[in-house]
Amino acid sequence: MSACTVHPIVTGKMNIVCIFLVLVGKHEWLNCVELLNAVSPSPSLRNQDQNHVLLGEDVMRNILLFLSISILAGCGSTSFSQFSAEPLGAMPRKVAVFPMMNLTTHPYAGQIVGELLFTELKNIPQFSVMNNTESWKAFQGKETDLEEAALHQNVRQTALQLGVDAVFFGSVTEYRYKRGIDEDPVVGVAIRLMDVATGNILWAASLSKAGGCCSFGGDSLSSTAQKVCKDLANNLLNDFSRKAVHKLAAAG
Secondary structure (H helix, E strand, C coil): CCCCCCCHHHHHHHHHHHHHHHHHCHHHCCHHHHHHHHCCCCHHHHHHCHHHHHHHHHHHHHHHHHHHHHHHHCCCCEEEEEEECCCCCCCCCEEEECCCEECCCCCCHHHHHHHHHHHHHHCCCCCEECCHHHHHHHHCCHHHCCCHHHHHHHHHHHHHHHCCCEEEEEEEEEEEECCCCCCCEEEEEEEEEEECCCCCEEEEEEEEEECCCCCCCCCCHHHHHHHHHHHHHHHHHHHHHHHHHHHHHHHC
């Protein structure tokens, strides 16, 4: 038997532990170490080939360590980028939220994220958000124009007709479950805020978030999408507030 051969009993233990890891998910990976003692071979069998058993346990623990590090490294990852005009100026008062362009394979991703985003923006007291039924009806079908200049023109013209100061529009870039052990949800949203009077983009952001590691049983697509929309709304408010403070400080 060569030095790298693993005892058959230990091989069985490795299979049991790996199956256990898949069943309980990454939230219970620490319990795998305790499982090693629970499925250890009897003393008589261990004495038959002590060296190979110990070697197998070392290999098994290394595998578990590698799996746990890999799982935790990709757990709940977030990618975020942001742009704001200089000077940003005061927050627009009356705003509309237009339907989101759906760039995913999920048929209702644009509608779901649009509704969630509308709700989060509605909670910002500085905004007077137009009823989304009216704004969505006015812009319905125009959000699918992939040509940038035409999209901006449609957005501004429709917003002028609605009589709002600014308008939110954008796209859903990801809305799916990742392939893997836990199939964590991933939601990506790109959003822009346009000043209707000038047609300039006041603020823009792109956020992609993977769920998982936050609660036993994992996150759903809808809960991850809600977190994305909440984070975008909070970042928008914080950016305007930070720029306002800097403006006051410079004036003083």
